[in-house]
Structures are given as structure tokens and as C-alpha cells.
Amino acid sequence: xxxxxxxxxxxxxxxxxxxxxxxxxxxxxxxxxxxxxxxxxxxxxxxxxxxxxxxxxxxxxxxxxxxxxxxxxxxxxxxxxxxxxxxxxxxxxxxxxxxxxxxxxxxxxxx
Amino acid sequence: xxxxxxxxxxxxxxxxxxxxxxxxxxxxxxxxxxxxxxxxxxxxxxxxxxxxxxxxxxxxxxxxxxxxxxxxxxxxxxxxxxxxxxxxxxxxxxxxxxxxxxxxxxxxxxxxxxxxx
Numbered sequence: 001x002x003x004x005x006x007x008x009x010x011x012x013x014x015x016x017x018x019x020x021x022x023x024x025x026x027x028x029x030x031x032x033x034x035x036x037x038x039x040x041x042x043x044x045x046x047x048x049x050x051x052x053x054x055x056x057x058x059x060x061x062x063x064x065x066x067x068x069x070x071x072x073x074x075x076x077x078x079x080x081x082x083x084x085x086x087x088x089x090x091x092x093x094x095x096x097x098x099x100x101x102x103x104x105x106x107x108x109x110x111x
Numbered sequence: 112x113x114x115x116x117x118x119x120x121x122x123x124x125x126x127x128x129x130x131x132x133x134x135x136x137x138x139x140x141x142x143x144x145x146x147x148x149x150x151x152x153x154x155x156x157x158x159x160x161x162x163x164x165x166x167x168x169x170x171x172x173x174x175x176x177x178x179x180x181x182x183x184x185x186x187x188x189x190x191x192x193x194x195x196x197x198x199x200x201x202x203x204x205x206x207x208x209x210x211x212x213x214x215x216x217x218x219x220x221x222x223x224x225x226x227x228x
Contacts, residue, residue, distance in 0.1 A: 002155065036214040038156075045206055045221050046156065051214030089156050093212035099172055100146065100212050105155040 003028065004035075004090050004103035011109040012080045020106045022073045022090035028101060033093040035073030037066060040087040040105075049088070050075065077108070085110045113137035115207050115219035122225045123197050130193040131222045133207030140188035141165045144211040147181060147192045149203040150221075157203075161211045162190065197226045 005023040012018040022035055029035055034053065038046040048057050050066045063078045073092075077084055090103040118132040133145065147159040160171035164183040171179055180193045190207055202225050209217040 034213070038215075045218040047218070048214060048216045051216070057216060091156075091215075097173070098170065100158040100161070102148075102156045102158060 002104040003101040006103035027096035028094040030071035117219040
């Protein structure tokens with residue numbers, strides 16, 4: 001079981017909006033540590049999608065955004081496209097563990 | 112361009128050790144930490160630890176303490192991860208990544224380590 005909890009799967013039709021939640025605790029997201037998000041397409045290394053306070057690396061479209069509230073964070077994808085079908089992971093830092101922690105990952109299916 | 116290039120796949124017997132290398136290029140190696148992340152077949156991402164090439168400071172995952180050692184060679188801009196006393200559940204793809212707790216922006220291509228008798 002991961003320190004950060006994500007739903008195992010979400011799905012949506014092309015053009016729709018989906019959100020992926022990432023639930024932590026008072027020692028990680030709730031303590032003020034940022035949640036970062038990664039996209040992993042099948043068979044290749046993960047890619048940084050969003051970091052810090054909603055920053056997107058160069059080349060990441062603004063269809064991807066994030067939010068944070070209390071001990072949870074979320075990733076939103078608008079205008080869903082077939083190429084968005086991938087696994088998504090959240091990541092933060094946990095002060096009790098003195099360790100970087102990942103969510104268990106969420107598989108996004110584009111219907 | 113900024114990239115991390117890792118060493119090739121390894122097959123090891125239980126109880127053996129493996130050392131994976133990660134050569135950085137396109138940026139000043141000493142100014143970014145290096146994180147190691149592994150992914151077992153069909154599983155999620157697991158943080159293994161972090162090293163600062165600047166001063167050699169390390170932070171290892173508690174479950175790997177005593178079995179893992181991360182080092183860097185700033186003269187060749189290369190990071191190394193050695194894992195000892197290998198078990199079957201160490202079978203995974205191992206990635207080096209630039210960055211750490213504040214986000215990891217450049218990933219190596221991954222090194223498959225298979226532990227099998």
C-alpha cells in the first residue's frame with residue numbers, strides 16, 4: 001500500500017474532462033509539500049507532467065492542470081485525447097519517513 | 112540536450128550484487144541531485160534513494176538500508192547504484208532521474224535487472 005492513494009483506474013471519452021485524485025496525510029501533502037505528477041506511456045520511462053505549484057515543463061499542453069486542498073491533490077485533464085491513455089503517478093515528500101513517496105498509479109483509459 | 116544514459120540489462124543470481132551506471136550530459140552534473148526509482152513488472156514506481164553529486168550526501172529508502180549504495184563520479188558525470196544480496200523481488204527496471212523531492216525532470220531510459228537462479 002502506497003503512502004499516497006490514487007484510484008487504480010479512471011476513464012473518459014475523447015474531449016471530456018477527467019480528474020485523478022492523490023490522497024496523502026499531514027506528513028506529506030498536508031504538511032505543505034508539493035504534489036508532482038508523472039505520465040508513463042506503455043513501455044517507456046515516466047515523464048514529468050506537472051511540478052510545484054502547477055508548473056508544466058516545456059512541451060506539456062495546458063490541458064493538464066493540478067489542484068491541491070488539505071491533504072489531497074488532483075490532476076485534471078481537459079479535452080481528453082487518445083494519446084493521453086497512460087499511467088499517471090503523483091509524488092510528494094513525506095517528513096515522517098524522510099523519503100520521497102509515490103502514489104500507486106492510475107491507469108487512464110480513453111474510451 | 113540534457114540526458115541520462117544508463118548501462119545495459121543485467122541478469123543476476125540470488126545473493127549476488129548489481130551496479131548500474133547513469134551518465135549525465137547536457138548540464139552541470141553537480142548542481143542537481145540524482146534519484147533512483149525502480150519499477151517491478153506490472154507494478155508502480157518505488158523510490159530507492161537520492162544522492163547529491165555536489166557533496167555526496169545520500170538518503171536511502173528505509174527498506175533498502177544496508178543493501179544499497181549510491182555514489183557519483185563528478186569527473187565523468189556518472190552516478191552509480193549498487194544493490195547487494197539480490198532477491199527475486201528485486202527484479203525490476205531501475206531508473207536514474209535528475210532531481211528529487213521537488214520534482215524529477217529527466218529520466219534515464221531504464222536498466223532491466225533480472226534476479227533468477
